[in-house]
Amino acid sequence: MLDPKKIEDIARQIGASIPPKFREVADDVEAKVKAVLQAKLSSLDFVSREEFDVQRQVLLRTREKLEALELQVQQLLAAQAADKTE
Structure with missing residues (x-):
């Protein structure tokens, strides 16, 4: 949602x-x-810049965790394959 202060400024x-x-x-x-x-903007499906930035940070952290987990899985699979060949 847009900042109410900005809406007041536009109206002013x-x-x-x-x-x-x-x-x-x-x-x-x-x-x-x-x-x-306010009525028209609230009916639109917008998010504030602050909400967008928060969600962007959440997505970045999630991506980092996913990449770390993918690396762990690769390492575990490599270790498992090495154990089978011994």
Whole structure:
């Protein structure tokens, strides 16, 4: 999910772009834009950058463990084959 602070900043920027004579409704517009953005973005299937980075680290650690286990299996199979030839 996107950072709520970023959504507030986007809503504020949109509100600030409203001409001065409509400034009194800018707060209402800002709040409504924020609500719409949050609703639409929450319905999308996105993850935050933080969640992505965490999952990436988990995947890297898992890959490292898998490679270590594959090496162990190869060593065990080699040792087993050596024992059979003796």
